[in-house]
Amino acid sequence: MTNLFFNKVSIIGVGLLGASFALALRENGLCKTIVGTGRKEDNLRRAKERGIIDAYALDVRDICEDSDLILLSTPVGAFRDIAVRIKDILKQNAIITDVGSVKGKLVHEIESLMPERVYYIGSHPIAGSDKSGIDDARADLFDNARCIVTPTEKSNEMAREKIIYMWRRFGARVEVIDPFIHDEIYAAVSHLPHIIAYTIVNTIGDIDSKYIEYAGQGFKDTTRIALSSPEMWRDIVIHNRENLLRLLDVFKENVDRIKRLLEKKDSEAIKEEFKSARGLRERLQ
Numbered sequence: 001m002t003n004l005f006f007n008k009v010s011i012i013g014v015g016l017l018g019a020s021f022a023l024a025l026r027e028n029g030l031c032k033t034i035v036g037t038g039r040k041e042d043n044l045r046r047a048k049e050r051g052i053i054d055a056y057a058l059d060v061r062d063i064c065e066d067s068d069l070i071l072l073s074t075p076v077g078a079f080r081d082i083a084v085r086i087k088d089i090l091k092q093n094a095i096i097t098d099v100g101s102v103k104g105k106l107v108h109e110i111e112s113l114m115p116e117r118v119y120y121i122g123s124h125p126i127a128g129s130d131k132s133g134i135d136d137a138r139a140d141l142f143d144n145a146r147c148i149v150t151p152t153e154k155s156n157e158m159a160r161e162k163i164i165y166m167w168r169r170f171g172a173r174v175e176v177i178d179p180f181i182h183d184e185i186y187a188a189v190s191h192l193p194h195i196i197a198y199t200i201v202n203t204i205g206d207i208d209s210k211y212i213e214y215a216g217q218g219f220k221d222t223t224r225i226a227l228s229s230p231e232m233w234r235d236i237v238i239h240n241r242e243n244l245l246r247l248l249d250v251f252k253e254n255v256d257r258i259k260r261l262l263e264k265k266d267s268e269a270i271k272e273e274f275k276s277a278r279g280l281r282e283r284l285q
């Protein structure tokens with residue numbers, strides 16, 4: 001294994017994931033200097049004051065030039081433009097990765113934008129929450145979390161191994177998955193549930209928004225993720241649109257089936273639907 005030490009690391013988008021990544025790098029002694037960039041100077045100043053980053057600049061090109069490792073940690077909708085803006089100034093053998101929730105086509109696009117001898121490897125740590133920003137960032141965010149790494153057939157092997165090894169040093173359980181398969185899986189277990197959570201809450205709004213005050217723990221459990229960043233989730237669902245359109249049809253079929261059973265007052269079949277869901281859900285701790 002080649003040396004896993006990065007002299008200079010650039011974090012593009014110093015929020016919950018970007019700042020946690022910076023803290024994890026430091027905690028594990030994997031880098032010398034961390035620089036950050038983002039849209040809001042005040043946030044970058046606070047990140048510097050807290051020792052999350054050593055320096056910052058508002059223009060992404062000003063921080064990436066001599067970086068060994070670059071992390072894309074903005075909402076996924078910004079990845080492509082950022083890659084276009086930095087591709088010509090990256091140094092030879094720089095590694096670029098990301099924490100984006102969507103991979104698929106985006107991974108192939110970023111990879112094809114990169115010049116020879118700049119190596120992009122996609123990552124997606126399944127860690128975080130409905131919170132955003134540096135206030136909830138922590139060095140152990142990735143400890144014991146799953147992390148999907150999505151190399152392609154063109155990926156550089158040294159870069160791929162370094163990225164996998166780095167996540168393992170953060171305590172993550174790494175799994176290598178094809179970028180398109182990644183998107184099929186996470187459309188089902190993450191992206192669709194977020195759409196549904198937002199939809200459940202909007203349904204209450206359509207009926208009478210005052211009803212929300214009467215909600216108990218079940219409602220809170222099923223809709224916690226509707227507290228997540230609308231900007232981040234807009235980008236995720238747009239970028240995984242095709243999988244989600246197919247899944248929404250499957251979801252609609254499930255809702256329609258329950259509706260038909262309710263119309264028929266078929267209590268036995270309703271119980272079977274619920275039993276089958278409970279059986280599958282029990283597989284998760």
Ligand SMILES: NC(=O)C1=CN([C@@H]2O[C@H](COP(=O)(O)OP(=O)(O)OC[C@H]3O[C@@H](n4cnc5c(N)ncnc54)[C@H](O)[C@@H]3O)[C@@H](O)[C@H]2O)C=CC1
Pocket residue numbers: 012013014015016017018037038039040043073074075076078099100101102124125126127128129130131132133134229232236
């Ligand atoms: N929040 C979560 O639980 C998880 C998020 N992700 C992914 O991680 C990425 C970051 O998410 P969070 O850290 O939660 O978001 P966040 O909102 O905490 O941080 C994002 C940061 O990027 C900055 N930013 C936005 N657009 C930008 C642009 N065009 N140029 C430069 N900076 C920009 C924002 O100002 C903010 O500081 C997203 O792509 C998301 O899909 C992945 C796993 C979990």
Ligand SMILES: O=C(O)C(=O)Cc1ccc(O)cc1
Pocket residue numbers: 100101125126127128129130131190225228
């Ligand atoms: O709020 C939660 O529990 C989440 O689902 C966190 C999360 C958000 C986005 C991801 O791509 C992965 C994990």
